[in-house]
Amino acid sequence: MSWKPFALTLGLLVAVELAVRVFGVPAYLVPPPTEVAVELVERWDYFAANIPATLWETWAGFLIALVVGVALAVPIALTRFGDQAIMPILVATQSVPKTALAPIFVIWFGFGFTPKIVVAALLAFFPIVVNTVRGLRSVDPEIVQYLRTLGAHPWDILRRLRFPTSLPYLFAGMKVSISLAIVGAIVGEFIGADEGLGHVILRAINNFDTGTMFAALLVVSVIGVLSYGVIALIEKRVLSWQPDDVSAAAGGA
Amino acid sequence: MTTTAPPRVRIDGLTMTYRPKKRAEVLALDGVDVSIAANSFVSVIGPSGCGKSTLLKVISKVVGFTDGRVEIDGVPIAQADLTGRLSFMFQQPLLLPWRTVLDNVLLPVQILRRRVRPEDRDRALRLLDLVGLGSSLQMLPHQLSGGMKQRVALARALVTEPEILLMDEPFGAVDEITRETLQVELLRIWQETRTTIVLVTHHVEEAVLLSDRVIVMSARPGRVVVDQEIDLPRPRDESVRETEAFHGLVDRLRAQLRPDTREAQQ
Numbered sequence: 001m002s003w004k005p006f007a008l009t010l011g012l013l014v015a016v017e018l019a020v021r022v023f024g025v026p027a028y029l030v031p032p033p034t035e036v037a038v039e040l041v042e043r044w045d046y047f048a049a050n051i052p053a054t055l056w057e058t059w060a061g062f063l064i065a066l067v068v069g070v071a072l073a074v075p076i077a078l079t080r081f082g083d084q085a086i087m088p089i090l091v092a093t094q095s096v097p098k099t100a101l102a103p104i105f106v107i108w109f110g111f112g113f114t115p116k117i118v119v120a121a122l123l124a125f126f127p128i129v130v131n132t133v134r135g136l137r138s139v140d141p142e143i144v145q146y147l148r149t150l151g152a153h154p155w156d157i158l159r160r161l162r163f164p165t166s167l168p169y170l171f172a173g174m175k176v177s178i179s180l181a182i183v184g185a186i187v188g189e190f191i192g193a194d195e196g197l198g199h200v201i202l203r204a205i206n207n208f209d210t211g212t213m214f215a216a217l218l219v220v221s222v223i224g225v226l227s228y229g230v231i232a233l234i235e236k237r238v239l240s241w242q243p244d245d246v247s248a249a250a251g252g253a
Numbered sequence: 254m255t256t257t258a259p260p261r262v263r264i265d266g267l268t269m270t271y272r273p274k275k276r277a278e279v280l281a282l283d284g285v286d287v288s289i290a291a292n293s294f295v296s297v298i299g300p301s302g303c304g305k306s307t308l309l310k311v312i313s314k315v316v317g318f319t320d321g322r323v324e325i326d327g328v329p330i331a332q333a334d335l336t337g338r339l340s341f342m343f344q345q346p347l348l349l350p351w352r353t354v355l356d357n358v359l360l361p362v363q364i365l366r367r368r369v370r371p372e373d374r375d376r377a378l379r380l381l382d383l384v385g386l387g388s389s390l391q392m393l394p395h396q397l398s399g400g401m402k403q404r405v406a407l408a409r410a411l412v413t414e415p416e417i418l419l420m421d422e423p424f425g426a427v428d429e430i431t432r433e434t435l436q437v438e439l440l441r442i443w444q445e446t447r448t449t450i451v452l453v454t455h456h457v458e459e460a461v462l463l464s465d466r467v468i469v470m471s472a473r474p475g476r477v478v479v480d481q482e483i484d485l486p487r488p489r490d491e492s493v494r495e496t497e498a499f500h501g502l503v504d505r506l507r508a509q510l511r512p513d514t515r516e517a518q519q
Contacts, residue, residue: 145315146347147343149313151337156364241350241352
């Protein structure tokens with residue numbers, strides 16, 4: 001990563017700080033960034049104690065989305081039934097706001113981690129399905145025909161050709177999904193939780209404590225960047241066979 | 254040629270029609286008779302669309318046929334189990350980009366036998382040496398030139414020790430100089446392995462240089478126009494290109510091809 005995003009962020013923060021101070025915006029509306037920074041340092045223990053819950057819900061939801069998404073992508077990509085029957089249902093469910101479903105998950109699964117993980121997984125799985133389907137189908141038909149002349153079974157073609165071909169697409173989907181999983185975890189915590197950064201944000205808003213809220217949002221976005229980084233790192237390892245210019249164009253560098 | 258043992262491939266009165274979507278039936282092959290002796294090198298040349306590639310697809314059971322008889326070692330093709338006995342090489346190398354040169358060559362072994370035995374690995378290494386890639390085993394396809402990729406494809410086609418190697422324009426996508434090098438290499442490798450090869454090509458010189466027999470087919474519907482024995486001495490090398498006999502054969506086959514091309518253009 002380069003220094004540029006940090007420089008730009010710093011520049012924007014300085015601008016906000018100046019604007020808030022010059023125009024005298026009350027702190028409960030927009031707290032000056034310096035105050036948010038002080039808040040973050042002073043109450044670090046409080047934030048840190050709430051990170052593991054959100055992190056766990058995010059990654060558990062993401063991994064479920066990954067497994068379910070890939071498992072659904074295979075029949076959708078390769079069978080007429082999957083394409084014509086499963087896919088439309090998935091598209092229809094995508095139009096339902098998952099956020100609106102969160103309360104019913106609390107009724108079904110209680111106040112523990114489960115409803116948050118479910119919301120995270122529901123938000124995260126669709127990009128994985130769409131990208132993996134695309135990847136599984138993007139094989140060179142001539143290589144498929146070549147493998148058939150060798151007497152390859154559909155399973156061989158899936159394992160040795162389609163799945164490796166789909167990996168760059170799968171990773172692109174995962175990079176979108178991980179951010180959605182974080183959103184899902186936070187939204188889940190809004191509905192009913194006694195820990196996690198979503199809980200911290202909700203409580204801060206109820207107290208008009210916007211400084212704490214922005215500090216918590218900062219922590220959430222850092223979790224997002226680091227989680228994305230983990231996936232990008234795995235991608236680089238797994239797709240090390242790709243020529244450099246391709247992996248750079250795909251966002252791997 | 255032996256008269257007692259059945260030929261490796263025997264094709265009698267092969268006719269093939271197909272019907273493109275919502276259009277009239279097309280006669281692709283019309284009464285083709287070809288007989289290919291074991292361990293011989295036979296080339297098929299003819300204008301585009303004469304059914305040369307279709308012929309290879311019939312032999313490899315990729316497509317069925319309408320009428321006639323096709324036998325492999327005297328067994329009707331419908332009953333013959335060709336798995337592992339037959340290999341294909343195409344105009345494109347069709348390598349898996351995430352596999353190294355060595356792993357690409359081992360792919361057919363993994364599909365046929367599930368497991369790579371030490372002797373399979375040894376054979377792959379020997380073949381890669383034979384095609385001049387012995388020191389590039391761990392390279393990835395994107396690091397190779399077009400000619401090198403086709404060499405990998407050739408080693409891969411031979412790794413299962415097939416009885417028949419079907420080659421469909423294998424050097425059609427490489428530049429002229431690489432093409433000539435690859436022809437000479439194929440000549441050398443065939444003289445060592447003696448696999449039965451059926452080569453489909455547009456290139457008359459290529460066919461004459463490599464083959465024991467050259468079969469000339471007419472434009473659609475495909476028929477055998479000439480079945481020419483190439484009696485140039487074996488073992489051959491590229492110096493044969495300079496001989497009178499070579500040019501004589503090339504000219505004669507060219508002349509056979511010409512009227513068909515004119516017909517096809519009308």
